[in-house]
Amino acid sequence: MNVLRYPVATEKAVNLISKNNVITYIVNLRATKQEIKKEFESLFKVKVSKVRTINSPTNMRKAFITIAKGYNASDVAMKLKLV
Template sequence: MARSHYDILRRPVITEKSTQLREDANTVVFEVDPKATKPEIKGAVEKIFSVKVKDVRTVIVRGKQARVGRFVGRRKNWKKAYVTLHEGEHIELFEGV
């Protein structure tokens, strides 16, 4: 079964580091499907946001150990994609920002 573009991109990652990257290097950070490939991520971003993507870098973020009372477990691993856009392109994640 084919995944839609909205299944590949899960959510934007909004942190101090990702905000600084967006301002300085024209790079947007997304949480993506762990099985998504770089070409799939590039196609999804270009289709959803109507921009030209220059580069895609991915990172597997390892889940941390989590504790609830006396029970110890682990959070799930997840995949993060750094998407660099061409000059002049931008994605507005929030209106008016």
């Protein structure tokens, strides 16, 4: 199962990167928080402190992935070409 689909590049999502060290991703509807955390950590070689998810009315699941202290979400955003 492909857990992470694509990053969100809206203005609000980009502000979360700089202010709260949070990356926003669209994920598989059946993905659990533990699966999201595990795949994100293995892809980007960072530690994740928290994952929050919401199901949108358009049948998509959005994950707010908080990067642990000592790691920078801006570095991940640069790899994803969001910033």
